[in-house]
Amino acid sequence: MYLKEVVCDSCGFLCDPGTPVTACPDCGSPLKLRYDFDRMEREVKKDELSGTGISRYRDLIPLDEPPISLGEGGTPVVLSSSISKDLSGELYLKLEFVNPTGSFKDRGTVITVSKAREWGIEVVADDSSGNAGASLAGYSARAGLDCTIYVPASASGGKIVQVKSYGAELKEVPGPRERATEKIVEDTAGTNTYYASHNLSPYFSEGIKTLAYEISEGFEWNPPEHVVVPVGGGALLVGIHSGFQDLARLGWIDRIPRLHGIQAEACDPVVRAYENSWDRTRPTESGPTIAEGVHISNPDRGKEILEAIRATGGVALSVSESQVKRSIQELARKEGLFVEPTSAVPLAGLKQLSDQGVIESGERVVVPVTGSGLKDIEDWKGF
């Protein structure tokens, strides 16, 4: 393992990789992992990669032991046959919904759970009414960890059934979504329960990095010009950025793709900050959206998200509910991909990116298709 230390860029906190952490214990900011890149550069060679899934990149991830795997990663890429017609470029869809619990979150969870086991943790918890909760419950079952998922009392649907099926405990918290976060922080403080927050844990976003590795290797280390993702809590966009940064630092790629973040108009704190040149997001009034995965009104990683978009020359933009619905239908009826609404958000933004000249003729665009439509059957009954 090449992980050296865990640091807080905000306050300077520092600890070794053997210490269980979620956010910075001193200031609450997201932590970062620092690797020994000099040694990694000498010892790890891209033409010596072997194996499948995330284990293919075992030297680039922060684990001592083989991951407690459910076969995540190594997802297929298909060329768009229909949606790409609106684009000047070539559109590649990376099918993240075929991960073992049905979403891209498995890439982050496998690292979080494997690390928890390395630390000797026996009990984990997260607040999520969505894919992250189902993913943590699944990997905890595999790892033999006790797992509790905190959800708003109003939560329903396939993901909740999935969480319970894995044998996780479901804790329903009355009030708005934020109350579930407050409650889990209160409940886990000073206990032996590890708060395996997908929004905050640096280990979670480290798992997401493997998506950037696979995209790069899939294009023979000449990555696409653009990657377009839905933005909610930001682990996806920040994780991908971090992965491309690793590869650039190792000299495996010459250039980092432009990373574009797409939000729903009903809840678009990142877009507002981007347009107003703020360096971090501010709490935003939000309305309802069918894209529940991006319904986060003040993401913990707001600053990192904006940095990633700006550093790569990306843009942030928002899409209407009707655009999202159109894209969901087009994905299913034209591309044969049955996805949950959040997955359609970046695709709904593509036409704007093309019309604005951000995506130019002949350029290659990759969109991770994040979650399975089977998770939200109820949403589909209205179509």
Add this chain to the structure above:
Amino acid sequence: MYLKEVVCDSCGFLCDPGTPVTACPDCGSPLKLRYDFDRMEREVKKDELSGTGISRYRDLIPLDEPPISLGEGGTPVVLSSSISKDLSGELYLKLEFVNPTGSFKDRGTVITVSKAREWGIEVVADDSSGNAGASLAGYSARAGLDCTIYVPASASGGKIVQVKSYGAELKEVPGPRERATEKIVEDTAGTNTYYASHNLSPYFSEGIKTLAYEISEGFEWNPPEHVVVPVGGGALLVGIHSGFQDLARLGWIDRIPRLHGIQAEACDPVVRAYENSWDRTRPTESGPTIAEGVHISNPDRGKEILEAIRATGGVALSVSESQVKRSIQELARKEGLFVEPTSAVPLAGLKQLSDQGVIESGERVVVPVTGSGLKDIEDWKGF
């Protein structure tokens, strides 16, 4: 392409690969595909395979053009951590539910639909209230084919929603399941609609063969001693058998695994025929089972199923509803795999196989885990 001709073993019917066929047009039996194995053996080398998913085996499948793919195949294998404790051997789970529409059927459908396009077909139909219907609807959307799925009027659940989401037409047929089959045969006879029957089409089972190829290659061409599968219509078991036969004929493997077929006690025509040494299945009275994928009381491929089991030294046995339920729960709670009831059927049979001494100490067992639990959320609400 190495496909030479399409033949009926029962009546001697023969046609070339350019002719659209489902079952034998003369006698109604399932058809078989004949390849030029001599040329294949000279030209195709196992150490020159390249690419991912089913395209890796493009020289062994019956297509002229690249498949119209949704990224099927190339599914992960995980070692069982819990269920294997009941076994003397090593248990490997091949996660077929991570295929793009959520089940192993995608391997068959990609060939059926790609072949239909090669033939110039524009309209396809199948009778299925389950995974095969959802799969055909998805691939038809991708291929730009009009698709109609015939279902019993009583059908419900996630799979029906999925079929409609892909834009396929749903035709509800009053009466028992068999009426949907009779109706589709009546409706498509003499029309330009191709009856893309997953139970009958030889192209469908040819796609399933890729599962045997992947299993063999995954074990470096030294395949496991046992493969245990759920048996309903038989395309899975017959397809896998045919795939291993190909590899043995090519000299890529020295031995074909023992293929065991597991059914639900409520509907076990294959087990009855096996136990009574009949050479084909007979229509069986059947009761209700939660494993709807194996609820077929007189499979079209009954004879082939029995031949495959007997030829490989396999056994057929049935499991109770309570055993299936226990296995579903164990898969989710101990292995972290959220699957539909049919997927748990072979796992429910493992203990019997072990207790009977069929599986011996140190032997390797592969079980394809066929369908996603997200397809049948309603089933889970009772757990």
